[in-house]
Amino acid sequence: MAPIGTEAKKGLAFWSNMARVGSSNAISGLSQMVNQEITISKLYLEEVSRRNATVGIHLLFNGNAAGQILLAFNPKTAAELVDMSMGLPAGSTRTFGEMEQSVLGELGNIVGAFFLNAVADNAGLRLLPSPPAIMTDTAQAMIGSVMAESFARKEPMFVIRLVFSTPNQQIEGRFLVVPDFDSTTSGAEKTC
């Protein structure tokens, strides 16, 4: 693993501090959207691995910090979230057409915005998400296309990884934030 520079260390410290507050708010947003109790199962900052994503909602963010957000579910869970959001009986959603993708995009928008809102308000920053993009692909292709640029520019790269679920495990998903530590530094200096 290559050594981490000073600026990146400041970014790492900032995002380590902000991971929990942002993630808690993000899951609160998802919980409100689908009207289900959802809790965080695991939260950690880890070196990224390329596994376990099949339906993804991807956002970029910029402002006082830049980075990427990916909300990932297996297709069955994504379909269940669409059913819940639209008030449909379980099992109604079988394909991801325009309306279903719109629901998933809005889920990503709310979860991503809630994460950024909490970080921004806690740190006195301004963080702006892009409109969401829906990706349905193999895990490797999705992670590869989303993070190729970050991998190309940064080695190592770190992600805030969050696993969350409903009490009965009906809904389980993964939430990844990939901050650009160098771009974070000016904002991070305000709070770290």
Place this chain on the structure above:
Amino acid sequence: MAKVLIVDDAAFMRMRCAKMLTESGHEVIEASDGIEAVQKYQECRPNAVLMDITMPNMDGIAALKRLKEIDPGVKVAMVTAMGQQSMVIEAMKSGARDFVVKPFDASRVKAAVQRLVG
């Protein structure tokens, strides 16, 4: 009853808002980004506008500022997940009259429309 312009890039959110407002007797017009919102506003002159912030092509804050230039009396409520303090302040300074954070209760959106047109 009022004519309401719903501006959101998410078709699902437009559908949800439109259903709620038409059931309350309002007439609804839809736009999927800020550019279309400006066009529809000029064509239809709605009584109220519900405006998302994060949208492609032209975001909701830019569209709000453009609508204020076209019609200083435009009545806009922001309806967005972007509830950051800095964003709320900018929206209100730019002329928004209300700020509803998604995901919203139906009653909260209906109340916002009532305040805009009341």
